[in-house]
Every structure is written in C-alpha cells, then in structure tokens.
Amino acid sequence: xxxxxxxxxxxxxxxxxxxxxxxxxSLTFEESLREKGKEILIDSKTLIDEYLIxxxxxxxxxxxxxxxxxxxxxxxxxxxxxxRSVINANTKYVNENILKNLDxxxxxxxxxxxxxxxxxxxxxxKKYFLRIYSKHRYLIENVKKVLAADAKIQHRAQQSYNxxxxxxxxxxxIANQSILEDLISFGMKLDKAELRFPKIQKKLIxxxxxxxxxxxxxxxxxxxxxxxxxxxSSVEFMIxxxxxLNRIGLKKRNIYKNKNSKKxxxxxxYASAESEKxxxxxxxxxxxxxxxxxxxxxxxxxxxKFQTKLF
Numbered sequence: 001x002x003x004x005x006x007x008x009x010x011x012x013x014x015x016x017x018x019x020x021x022x023x024x025x026s027l028t029f030e031e032s033l034r035e036k037g038k039e040i041l042i043d044s045k046t047l048i049d050e051y052l053i054x055x056x057x058x059x060x061x062x063x064x065x066x067x068x069x070x071x072x073x074x075x076x077x078x079x080x081x082x083x084r085s086v087i088n089a090n091t092k093y094v095n096e097n098i099l100k101n102l103d104x105x106x107x108x109x110x111x112x113x114x115x116x117x118x119x120x121x122x123x124x125x126k127k128y129f130l131r132i133y134s135k136h137r138y139l140i141e142n143v144k145k146v147l148a149a150d151a152k153i154q155h156r157a158q159q160s161y162n163x164x165x166x167x168x169x170x171x172x173x174i175a176n177q178s179i180l181e182d183l184i185s186f187g188m189k190l191d192k193a194e195l196r197f198p199k200i201q202k203k204l205i206x207x208x209x210x211x212x213x214x215x216x217x218x219x220x221x222x223x224x225x226x227x228x229x230x231x232x233s234s235v236e237f238m239i240x241x242x243x244x245l246n247r248i249g250l251k252k253r254n255i256y257k258n259k260n261s262k263k264x265x266x267x268x269x270y271a272s273a274e275s276e277k278x279x280x281x282x283x284x285x286x287x288x289x290x291x292x293x294x295x296x297x298x299x300x301x302x303x304x305k306f307q308t309k310l311f
Contacts, residue, residue, distance in 0.1 A: 013052070023048055026079035033078060041067050044079045051081060057154060094149040094174060099182035107204040108290040109146045110186060111211020112139075114198075115232065119180070119190050128180050133171035139214065140170045142289045149174065192233040193264065197240035205244065207290065210282040212241070214292040219275075219299060226302040228275040231258060231267045238266045248281060250274050276303075 004011045005021035013022040020028075026044035034040060042065055050056045050064075058076070062069040076083055098106050116139075117132045134140050140153050151172040158168045174180075186198040200208050213219075217230040232238055238255050246252050251274055258265040270278050279299045283291075 013048075022052065022081065026081060029079050041065070041071055042075055044075075044081075047072070047075055047079060048081060051076065060155065063157065094147050094151070094176050094179065096176045096178040098147055099179060099186070102200065102204055104204065104207045104285055105146045105287070105290055107200060107207040108211040108214075109143065110183075110198070110200075111208040111213075112143065112215045113183065113211075114188065114195060115212050115215025117183075117188075117215075119183070119188060121190075127175070127177070130174040130180060130183065131171050132174065133169050134215075135167050135169055136294075137170045139292070140172060144172065146289055147174070195232070195234040195237045197237050197244070206282050206284065207286075209241070209244075210286065210290065213282060213295065217292075217295065219295040221298055221302055224306065225272045226275045226299065227269060227271050228278050229267055229269040231265050233263060233265050235264075235266045238268060242268050245278070245281075250277055250281075 006019040030044040
C-alpha cells in the first residue's frame with residue numbers, strides 16, 4: 001500500500017516525517033511568507049512542477065519566469081524543496097565500461113570528448129565530473145545514445161557575458177568516476193593545452209579523429225574547392241595528429257598559431273585533393289551516431305557538384 005499525504009491524500013511525491021507530501025509542506029511555507037506580507041514571484045506548486053517534475057534547472061526557470069536565478073534558489077530554500085547537485089546532474093545510468101574496450105562508436109566518442117568535453121571540479125564534493133557540450137542538440141543526443149546515459153540534456157540560450165557573446169549550447173554532465181578515470185588514462189586533462197594524442201589501435205584511429213573533427217573541425221566550400229581544418233589548444237597534440245595524417249598519405253601541413261584567440265590555439269588546414277583524401281579516410285564505417293551531418297553534407301555537395309569519385 002502506497003503511503004499517502006495526510007492532508008491531500010496524494011502519493012505523487014515523497015512524504016516527509018510529518019506525513020506531508022512535498023506540495024503540502026511547501027505550501028505551508030509559502031502561506032507563511034504571504035502572511036508576513038512578502039512578495040511571491042513564483043508559487044510553490046509551479047516551482048515543484050518545473051524543478052522536481054520537469055527537472056528544469058534554476059537558471060532555466062529564471063529565464064522562463066523572468067526572475068533572477070538567485071531568487072529561484074531562494075524560493076527553493078524557502079519552500080524546502082530539495083535541490084540537485086551539479087555532480088549528479090540527473091544521471092541515473094551510464095555505461096561505465098564504454099571506454100574500457102574501444103570500438104568504432106567509443107573511439108569516436110573519445111575524440112569528441114577530447115574536443116567538446118571538459119573535466120570540471122565540483123568544489124563542494126571535491127570530485128571531478130565531465131561536461132560534454134555542443135551548439136547542436138542532435139550531437140548531444142547521439143553522445144547520450146553511445147554512452148547509454150540516462151542524463152538530462154541541459155540548455156543555455158545565446159547570451160552576452162561581460163561583453164562577450166556566448167553561443168547557444170546543449171550539454172550533459174557525467175559524474176561516473178570509472179569513465180573519468182578511463183578518460184584520464186587516455187590523456188584527458190583539465191587544461192586542454194596539455195592534451196596528448198592517445199594510444200589507440202590503428203584500426204580505430206580514424207574513428208577517433210572523426211570525433212575530433214566533429215568537435216573542433218571545420219568543413220567549408222569555396223568556389224571549386226573544399227577546405228577542411230581543425231583547431232586545438234595543444235600544439236603537441238596537433239603535431240602528433242598532423243604526423244599521423246601525413247603517414248596515412250596526406251601531404252605535410254604547417255601548423256599555424258591562431259593570433260585572434262585569447263587562449264593559444266593551433267590550426268591545420270587541408271584543401272581540395274587533400275581534403276578529399278581526408279574524407280575518404282575519416283568517413284569509412286561511419287554511422288548516424290558518429291557523424292557530423294553538416295560536415296558530411298558539405299563534402300557530399302562538393303563531390304556531387306564536381307563529380308568527384310568517393311573512395
């Protein structure tokens with residue numbers, strides 16, 4: 001028999017020791033605030049629905065209801081609504097063995113995390129967690145599928161912070177310590193400038209590099225040519241990446257330092273025939289889960305327009 005709230009007879013949410021459900025308990029605190037004449041910018045029922053039922057973040061709720069984020073957090077405290085820590089980030093399950101024995105999907109995932117993933121430290125728990133992000137939601141949905149992660153995709157709208165424009169971003173947090181340990185063993189660093197090219201089976205390296213290109217690569221068409229480039233923070237990583245691509249048949253390329261970025265970053269470029277060779281190498285055995293559709297589409301538009309033979 002389910003336990004029900006002594007006031008509303010609901011079994012929807014957990015009961016407190018006083019046998020009140022979350023809604024009834026929070027409502028008593030809301031009514032107390034009203035009796036004191038305090039302004040209510042968001043009521044307890046709405047906040048419980050948005051935060052607990054629909055798992056929205058405090059920042060997202062603040063944007064939707066046009067109030068300050070600190071006010072949302074204040075009401076969570078005033079209504080005694082249990083808050084989520086960033087470290088658990090709504091992740092209920094993830095395949096923690098995903099990086100222990102690499103295959104085509106997990107090698108691609110590793111490359112993507114190396115570029116569009118960050119190791120972050122939770123100051124409260126002193127534990128690290130992983131943020132994987134993109135401005136394209138479908139890429140994060142694909143990451144979730146590869147990880148088999150029951151993680152909530154969070155969203156940050158385009159915004160300006162201290163005069164700097166920040167683009168729209170979708171992201172998930174992964175706190176599984178086994179995955180983090182595996183990432184670190186492959187060479188993942190807190191500081192991306194310290195990244196080193198990992199040791200990966202030869203048959204899987206091109207999947208890894210396709211993941212790198214999905215995260216930090218660029219493909220563009222210019223008149224009768226197609227340009228492929230990638231930009232990373234670690235010059236040592238870029239040297240090893242360029243050396244590998246040279247060994248598999250691409251011409252030797254210079255590594256350029258990006259003078260326009262605030263933090264040091266390094267760039268290599270491939271044009272025309274070399275870019276075609278790069279596509280032939282990277283896109284063997286790709287799947288919908290391991291493909292940047294925009295890059296793939298631009299390549300194919302170029303090949304179709306100029307009748308270039310694939311593979």
